[in-house]
Amino acid sequence: MKLNKVTERIRYYPFEKERDRPILGYIQGDNFSVAIDAGHSEAHTMEFYSALREEGLPLPKFTILTHWHWDHTFGMHAVNGQCIANSLTDCYLRQFSHRIDEKGIEEFLSLDECIRKEYDGNRPVIISFPDIVFSEGFSIDAGGCLIRLIRCSSPHTDDSTLAAVEGERVLFLGDAAGGVYPTWNKNPELCRRLADTISELDVDICLKSHHAPQTKAEIIEELRVQV
Numbered sequence: 001m002k003l004n005k006v007t008e009r010i011r012y013y014p015f016e017k018e019r020d021r022p023i024l025g026y027i028q029g030d031n032f033s034v035a036i037d038a039g040h041s042e043a044h045t046m047e048f049y050s051a052l053r054e055e056g057l058p059l060p061k062f063t064i065l066t067h068w069h070w071d072h073t074f075g076m077h078a079v080n081g082q083c084i085a086n087s088l089t090d091c092y093l094r095q096f097s098h099r100i101d102e103k104g105i106e107e108f109l110s111l112d113e114c115i116r117k118e119y120d121g122n123r124p125v126i127i128s129f130p131d132i133v134f135s136e137g138f139s140i141d142a143g144g145c146l147i148r149l150i151r152c153s154s155p156h157t158d159d160s161t162l163a164a165v166e167g168e169r170v171l172f173l174g175d176a177a178g179g180v181y182p183t184w185n186k187n188p189e190l191c192r193r194l195a196d197t198i199s200e201l202d203v204d205i206c207l208k209s210h211h212a213p214q215t216k217a218e219i220i221e222e223l224r225v226q227v
Helices: 042-054 087-103 105-109 113-118 188-199 216-225
Strands: 010-013 024-028 033-036 062-064 082-086 132-134 137-141 146-152 160-165 170-174 205-208
Touching: 010 042, 024 042, 082 087, 082 137, 082 146, 087 105, 087 132, 105 113, 132 137, 146 188, 188 216, 205 216
Parallel strands: 033 062, 062 082, 082 132, 170 205
Antiparallel strands: 010 024, 024 033, 137 146, 146 160, 160 170
């Protein structure tokens, strides 16, 4: 697959339904580049990097995690540079790693057919932890574009991080606008809080991890319908 261009500075590697792979975002600053999410596995991460090399783009210096779920984080051990996450994401990854150490890998593989397809052929499941952990908020100046990280309430998980790229008017949502796995039910109050958070951000384009780009107004309307 090829990278999709959103603005002059922002691209993303497309999502894939079969293996439940989320988009992997890319922000090209004047000084260095930043990725959004680490991928479902090493194979996913390496495909993303191959697409970057094909376009002559440098590998990211930092990778931001939108939340702890495996399809966004289990490629972390293969990323270039350092990974950044909020403290709850770090906590959940450590808990899940401990759970796998205790109960074995089969419980993880049994969660979903998409996971089994991602790790077909006995590919190793490796859980790493972020290098940089923040509490409430964090900002990265990549040169010419400031990336603001917002820890927020979300109907998907309680460890969601939004990444707003100032100047580009683009927001990476991860899975924040989705429901709880595996039922996909959405708590109306959490939908309202997320809609309120997004409404206050100076963005036009919103990127969800398993969908095509949407406008800010479309995302807010989608969330308000749940209230």
